[in-house]
Amino acid sequence: MISAYPGAAVRAAEKPLLDAGLGPALMQRAAYGLYAACAREVLARRGSLYGAHVTVLAGSGNNGGDALYAGARLAGRGAGITAVLTSEAPHPEALAAFRSRGGRTIQLSRAVAECARLCAESDLVIDGILGTGGKGGLRGPAAELARAFTGRISGRTSGIDRRPLVIACDLPSGVDADTGQADGEHFTADLTVTFGAVKTGLMAGPGAVAAGRIECIDIGLGSLPGPALYRLESADLAQLLPVPRKTDQKYSRGVLGIAAGSATYPGAAVLATGAALATGVGMVRYLGPESVCRLINASHPEAVCATGTVSLVHVQAWLAGPGAGADEDQRRRALEAMASGLPAVIDADAISHVEPGLGPQVILTPHAGELTALLGRLGETATREQIEADPLRYARRAAELTGATVLLKGWATITAAPTGETYSQAEATPWLAAAGSGDTLSGILGSLLATDRSNRDTASPAPGHYAELAAAATSIHGRAGTLTAQSGPVEPSMLPAAIRTVIGELKKGVVIDSV
């Protein structure tokens, strides 16, 4: 499990060490970690550090100091290094070390276009303009540089290998360390080497997109307060996924009730059912129109289909909403599912029936547009753009207002418990942005809820338990999408096969890397 902390918490943990005069030692540890990651990535890309063109972007603070010291070490390995100084007062000792290794410098304010060209022609750009001391987006010449550099490299069509590798020092400059907001100009990295602890802003919203892969370097910080954000990794998922016991039968494994689909949108029910079955539920009981029952049984003969009401069927969890449209029977079933006290995924059209006063066992799964509408009905105004810019804040707010667990979809999907526990998963691929993809996510989550043993073994699961299961479903969905995308575009109906593979490999301990 990865734990992430706000920038201020990391700075507070650094403070006693800085007060004790350990600042230079911490900076050397951070710089060494950054250098080692840069060396490894350049070697992987071009086979040799010798003769590699490296540009260090160095701001006025300690972030620039870290980057200059790392650059000095790369110069010592034969790389050709130039530092672009974005301020008149760079870290003095780091600059002296950099120059003593033969590094040359350019003052940004006098040569923005030249610096942008230099970056675009480099093998590696180290972004050390702003770290946790940054406030807001980049300004002035640094903002112009970010714009000009992005413009130059986005025009390249010949694949990522022809673009310079960008490695961010601690966090991409211009990204808010706590929220991941990046309203102004900012850099986008392939890899972020972060120090002491992962910052929450690297795992949420635009910051998660800008960070690329995240690597955390231990610099010997003291204790940190409880993390603000978690991310499940393969070992966590393997532990969470239930395995049938020798004494199990289909009912004890778990039955999922699905109230999805309508005469207008039958396909969503088929996709959700397929994904739930692939995730390993004991039985799917489907409730919906007869025409949809026939369609489901044509592709999933194992699903037990009926046209009845929620109170008449015995299940361990419910999934309601995908493809329900304006179907009145499905609306009633969604309301009954929410009121049943059983774990329930409330997706798509059913989200518009949500009222406050739910419990954490109800998991709402909106995208930003659906959350805009939901918050609006609860008396809060937030546009889709505002939610996309700061998903942590709005997912938590929706959980607080409804009492439910909230899964807010995106590149990094956030799941927030009403008690505050929050997860971010980012294994997905943009190929998953396709109609029907969310239906498969809801099927995976429904299956995890139905087969969740803690649901039966303990009276009330630990706070944040449902947010953790929702994060697990998100991760499986993302990994299944990434696996499918390895051979071409993702059609959501292909996902169930990949879900089975991902779960099988997780159980064997094989990791399918995210993109």
Ligand SMILES: NC(=O)C1=CN([C@@H]2O[C@H](COP(=O)(O)OP(=O)(O)OC[C@H]3O[C@@H](n4cnc5c(N)ncnc54)[C@H](O)[C@@H]3O)[C@@H](O)[C@H]2O)[C@@H](O)CC1
């Ligand atoms: N003190 C140490 O020895 C350690 C420092 N570390 C590094 O230090 C960083 C924090 O250093 P600082 O506190 O010096 O802060 P930064 O290096 O993030 O930069 C702060 C400077 O940037 C200016 N600034 C803020 N926002 C700006 C904006 N939007 N546009 C232009 N300029 C802006 C500020 O006025 C200030 O001069 C961490 O991110 C990390 O990289 C870590 O390596 C841990 C150890």
Ligand SMILES: Nc1ncnc2c1ncn2[C@@H]1O[C@H](COP(=O)(O)OP(=O)(O)O)[C@@H](O)[C@H]1O
């Ligand atoms: N750019 C993206 N990168 C990664 N995953 C994405 C992206 N856009 C959407 N997704 C994922 O694809 C799914 C889309 O869900 P949703 O919008 O509900 O689709 P639908 O309702 O059509 O089934 C979600 O799991 C979401 O997180």
Ligand SMILES: [K+]
């Ligand atoms: K930076």
